[in-house]
Amino acid sequence: xxxxxxxxxxxxxxxxxxxxxxxxxxxxxxxxxxxxxxxxxxxxxxxxxxxxxxxxxxxxxxxxxxxxxxxxxxxxxxxxxxxxxxxxxxxxxxxxxxxxxxxxxxxxxxxxxxxxxxxxxxxxxxxxxxxxxxxxxxxxxxxxxxxxxxxxxxxxxxxxxxxxxxxxxxxxxxxxxxxxxxxxxxxxxxxxxxxxxxxxxxxxxxxxxxxxxxxxxxxx
Amino acid sequence: xxxxxxxxxxxxxxxxxxxxxxxxxxxxxxxxxxxxxxxxxxxxxxxxxxxxxxxxxxxxxxxxxxxxxxxxxxxxxxxxxxxxxxxxxxxxxxxxxxxxxxxxxxxxxxxxxxxxxxxxxxxxxxxxxxxxxxxxxxxxxxxxxxxxxxxxxxxxxxxxxxxxxxxxxxxxxxxxxxxxxxxxxxxxxxxxxxxx
Amino acid sequence: xxxxxxxxxxxxxxxxxxxxxxxxxxxxxxxxxxxxxxxxxxxxxxxxxxxxxxxxxxxxxxxxxxxxxxxxxxxxxxxxxxxxxxxxxxxxxxxxxxxxxxxxxxxxxxxxxxxxxxxxxxxxxxxxxxxxxxxxxxxxxxxxxxxxxxxxxxxxxxxxxxxxxxxxxxxxxxxxxxxxxxxxxxxxxxxxxxxxxxxxxxxxxxxxxx
Numbered sequence: 001x002x003x004x005x006x007x008x009x010x011x012x013x014x015x016x017x018x019x020x021x022x023x024x025x026x027x028x029x030x031x032x033x034x035x036x037x038x039x040x041x042x043x044x045x046x047x048x049x050x051x052x053x054x055x056x057x058x059x060x061x062x063x064x065x066x067x068x069x070x071x072x073x074x075x076x077x078x079x080x081x082x083x084x085x086x087x088x089x090x091x092x093x094x095x096x097x098x099x100x101x102x103x104x105x106x107x108x109x110x111x112x113x114x115x116x117x118x119x120x121x122x123x124x125x126x127x128x129x130x131x132x133x134x135x136x137x138x139x140x141x142x143x144x145x146x147x148x149x150x151x152x153x154x155x156x157x158x159x160x161x162x163x164x165x166x167x168x169x170x171x172x173x174x175x176x177x178x179x180x181x182x183x184x185x186x187x188x189x190x191x192x193x194x195x196x197x198x199x200x201x202x203x204x205x206x207x208x209x210x211x212x213x214x215x216x217x218x219x220x
Numbered sequence: 221x222x223x224x225x226x227x228x229x230x231x232x233x234x235x236x237x238x239x240x241x242x243x244x245x246x247x248x249x250x251x252x253x254x255x256x257x258x259x260x261x262x263x264x265x266x267x268x269x270x271x272x273x274x275x276x277x278x279x280x281x282x283x284x285x286x287x288x289x290x291x292x293x294x295x296x297x298x299x300x301x302x303x304x305x306x307x308x309x310x311x312x313x314x315x316x317x318x319x320x321x322x323x324x325x326x327x328x329x330x331x332x333x334x335x336x337x338x339x340x341x342x343x344x345x346x347x348x349x350x351x352x353x354x355x356x357x358x359x360x361x362x363x364x365x366x367x368x369x370x371x372x373x374x375x376x377x378x379x380x381x382x383x384x385x386x387x388x389x390x391x392x393x394x395x396x397x398x399x400x401x402x403x404x405x406x407x408x409x410x411x412x413x414x415x416x
Numbered sequence: 417x418x419x420x421x422x423x424x425x426x427x428x429x430x431x432x433x434x435x436x437x438x439x440x441x442x443x444x445x446x447x448x449x450x451x452x453x454x455x456x457x458x459x460x461x462x463x464x465x466x467x468x469x470x471x472x473x474x475x476x477x478x479x480x481x482x483x484x485x486x487x488x489x490x491x492x493x494x495x496x497x498x499x500x501x502x503x504x505x506x507x508x509x510x511x512x513x514x515x516x517x518x519x520x521x522x523x524x525x526x527x528x529x530x531x532x533x534x535x536x537x538x539x540x541x542x543x544x545x546x547x548x549x550x551x552x553x554x555x556x557x558x559x560x561x562x563x564x565x566x567x568x569x570x571x572x573x574x575x576x577x578x579x580x581x582x583x584x585x586x587x588x589x590x591x592x593x594x595x596x597x598x599x600x601x602x603x604x605x606x607x608x609x610x611x612x613x614x615x616x617x618x619x620x621x622x623x624x625x626x
Binding site for chain 1: 419422423426427430431434437438441442445448449452453455456472473475550551
């Protein structure tokens with residue numbers, strides 16, 4: 001009973017470094033990979049309305065994951081335990097801002113289309129998750145590679161959803177009119193939010209069927 | 221300078237431009253956290269509270285500190301820091317003054333810091349160039365809208381306990397599909413505004 | 417104690433390194449970002465004036481073309497952008513673009529209208545920024561809606577300045593266009609924006625047209 005109280009009390013003590021937070025961090029980030037993948041994807045679903053946007057977002061993820069993995073790994077023996085999470089967030093945020101600045105300077109049109117979703121990579125479960133789970137335990141180059149691999153996997157998922165959404169919602173792919181002149185009516189539902197959720201849901205079903213997760217609990 | 225009336229912003233952020241159903245933000249903490257209505261309400265209330273105040277604070281910092289000093293590029297880091305700090309203060313405050321509330325809420329507060337929607341609200345506020353009043357009601361409305369969406373989903377998930385969801389669709393899959401349908405229904409609210 | 421000092425030192429060093437790095441990148445990208453933002457406004461005007469550009473994405477080139485081909489004039493509360501290039505599509509005297517904005521249903525609507533030099537006949541219009549309901553009010557950004565404006569006038573047959581957006585399926589004349597089915601409120605908002613613009617243009621017309 002008292003340990004229960006202590007466990008609860010541990011939540012949040014120490015700015016970002018408390019025991020409860022760590023345990024919670026485990027819960028959120030070390031969870032079933034597909035679920036974490038899903039969590040990471042949900043905030044990027046907004047950019048899946050066009051394949052080009054999804055690919056740029058995927059590229060952003062690869063960059064941020066790779067660099068974060070590298071730097072967090074390099075610093076892993078120096079990071080004080082108390083501020084570990086803040087440090088990770090700071091490193092992630094730095095690279096996100098870097099990417100965002102370059103995007104605004106050299107690919108402005110895309111920057112406007114992506115809007116605030118590039119910045120939201122900072123709160124993306126996958127980035128923090130890999131930093132916590134992998135980069136803090138592994139050497140730099142390996143962590144960087146891990147980042148690239150995860151980023152590419154993520155980009156692939158975004159791209160698949162985007163392909164469906166762009167073709168069905170706009171009749172184009174990467175801007176090239178694929179279905180023009182065939183009497184195809186753009187499906188507005190896929191161009192908008194509901195289509196993204198539904199496509200993602202079906203994709204997850206498909207992926208889970210191919211690669212069943214360890215435990216699908218009883219409750220949906 | 222955005223001339224949209226505050227009431228339109230408030231209503232839109234709850235219904236037609238719901239930060240979860242139209243903005244895709246904030247599914248993270250929910251999917252992991254719970255599938256019960258009472259916890260959903262608790263989380264929703266906490267998120268609304270944090271969203272409202274952090275949007276206000278971030279507005280003030282953005283317009284009175286970052287812009288004059290030409291440090292807008294640091295806004296993402298500052299916003300996240302403000303959110304984390306605010307949640308921390310709320311935790312300490314609640315723990316000191318109402319341990320009961322603290323034990324009830326305790327599990328939520330760390331979850332809120334990683335909630336994409338809270339950072340998202342501040343980012344949208346900057347992007348759409350809202351003034352202070354607009355930002356405040358945007359933050360409040362977004363929180364209420366998020367809480368509404370979460371509560372709806374929790375209710376539906378409880379009901380789905382009686383349904384025969386295919387094994388591979390359980391979990392994130394079915395939640396996404398259901399969210400898509402809820403998002404569709406919320407789109408229908410677009411016709412409800414009749415302001416002069 | 418030593419632990420706290422170490423934490424402090426680490427945090428400070430990290431903070432400084434990150435800030436310096438970001439500030440450096442910010443400084444380096446500043447001129448590009450600024451050019452991009454200016455070019456964005458310019459692109460809207462260039463496209464409604466039918467001035468050809470090689471690439472929409474080269475901001476510096478866009479600004480160059482703008483400087484060479486467009487003359488800016490103030491008229492009352494409005495700003496006019498005159499096409500003075502030799503490469504305009506027609507060989508009539510210059511076309512004039514006038515930006516406008518106003519409140520839509522869900523958010524501000526920004527657009528540009530282009531008129532003949534006599535400030536009477538509409539050449540084209542573009543609503544380049546709006547937050548209306550997709551599929552309904554959002555159709556004001558669609559090509560079919562904007563194309564309707566071509567050739568219309570800002571005065572009615574009876575000589576009254578203004579513009580009307582009618583319920584779809586009605587009889588449109590030289591001073592009105594069809595609205596959007598199911599988007600009454602947006603159509604009303606757009607009508608009041610264009611109507612007011614037409615009235616302003618008519619008011620200032622005498623001081624501009626020779």
